[in-house]
Amino acid sequence: MTLLQNESVHATYRVRDKEQQLQKRAEGIAIGLTIGTWTELPQARLKQVSAHCGQVEGIHVVSEAEDGQVVADITVSYPVANFDATFAALLTTVFGKLSMDGEIRLVGLKIPTSLQKRFPGPKFGVAGCRERYGVQSRPLVMSIFKACIGLRLPELVGQFEAQSLGGVDLVKDDEIFFTEQYATPEERVVAYRDTARAVAEQTGRITHYAVNLTGPVHRLLDRARRLSELGAGALLVNVVAYGFDVVADLARDPDVHVPILAHPAVSGAMYGGDTYGIEADIVLGQLARMAGADMAIFPSMYGSVTLGRRATDNLLHHLRDETSVHKTSLPAPSAGIYPGLVPQLYEDFGDDFIVNAGGGIHGHPQGAAAGGKAFVAAIEAVGHGMSLEQAALSSEPLAAALKKWGPTK
Known part of the structure; x- marks a missing residue:
């Protein structure tokens, strides 16, 4: 089954951080769970992997927290081409090592139809x-x-x-x-x-x-x-x-x-x-x-x-x-x-x-x-x-x- 290159899985994370740090943190998630890093890649390799990089889709402040921090939802998209038809790939990509990165919670997951179809769903x-x-x-x-x-x-x-x-x-x-x-x-x-x-x-x-x-x-x-x-x-x-x-x-x-x-x-x-x-x-x-x-x-x-x-x-x-x-x-x-x-x-x-x-x-x-x-x-x-x-x-x-x-x- 062909997966469209422009389709993505959207994951939303709830974090607590200083508001001025949210953009940097979001970009770190998007890159860290896909291509790993930009800085060490040569120009030719960078072009090759860029289609597989995660993208920051939105940052929404939910409420004020303590110590000058805020509670915010960060939404990141991951190209469908990064996944196979397994939950291992899905969970590892959207929350794998990120789940060990302190206070962060996966609160939303939108999966495009093309990828959903690769999972069986209920038989009855x-x-x-x-x-x-x-x-x-x-x-x-x-x-x-x-x-x-x-x-x-x-x-x-x-x-x-x-x-x-x-x-x-x-x-x-x-x-x-x-x-x-x-x-x-x-x-x-x-x-x-x-x-x-x-x-x-x-x-x-x-x-x-x-x-x-x-x-x-x-x-x-x-x-x-x-x-x-x-x-x-x-x-x-x-x-x-x-x-x-x-x-x-x-x-x-x-x-x-x-x-x-x-x-x-x-x-x-x-x-x-x-x-x-x-x-x-x-x-x-x-x-x-x-x-x-x-x-x-x-x-x-x-x-x-x-x-x-x-x-x-x-x-x-x-x-x-x-x-x-x-x-x-x-x-x-x-x-x-x-x-x-x-x-x-x-x-x-x-x-x-x-x-x-x-x-x-x-x-x-x-x-x-x-x-x-x-x-x-x-x-x-x-x-x-x-x-x-x-x-x-x-x-x-x-x-x-x-x-x-x-x-x-």
Whole structure:
């Protein structure tokens, strides 16, 4: 694919510095992350490399800071010809050694269509996931395995069965479940598949299993193909821990024919500081979608670890932007989710999202099955324009959940 020479990736950095130093600092970024230096190049070589040099596109003072300094946004463009179709090239070019240069944060990244097309994006997207899971007009409900490490397969199957009886659409592994001492991912997929079919005879609905894709990187693709063939409902991938390029390889492979559920483990090391690192919406939204995340988990606005409203809105924009060349992704806000929060979730996320609950299901006083039923009842209530209190009159699990956790706080 030919990349236009005049197209560029635009990166915006937030810095704190003396205002009179901003231009020099911006030029240092533009040159330092592309050709390295002007001063040591002979005239012939300088002409040869000039087309690959970064350019300062703008400097905007955001606010005054202490000690005579200001907070400013510096935007630098990098010629598309400098990149290949890897996240390694993208991240190293726009923020590689610069990330070690003191107080600086990558807050914006605009990638031209010609380069975006070289990344796979979601294979299924929102529409494909809805079709696969048989859910068209409401949020999906996903339960999280808890206390899974150290359990034998029959005990794990019991947990899966209880969650399935609650009517949830998906049950996902805990992202820390790597050990295969008692049950391999392949064994779990087969056992849960059979259990889901048996439960479906009672409930009329199939519950799908999002299996944690684990193992050495060089074996992940083969394992992903095998798990897909065995009947996995989705692949849970720790996208930052394994790397965006690993996820992209999975999304590109035609034999990996199940959705990818991106988990944000380790991502806080990239976005956790206010003045260092990379904005959360870039890491968990923009890059995850480009890599192929059909569904993307991120910290909700309601738990003890949150992104906050602005970061969440920006992240949702990246996952849902329909002007993108890629299919849209389903957002899955996580942590602090309980049945009484469902009306607020609808208000904040609309219909296209995943209700992702761990403690809100397993902590239900009547057990995990009742926990799932409470969420299902809450979603049905909102869909029919009823209050949760009204719905609780005909749903004992929802009534018990409201008594324990209350309605929206």
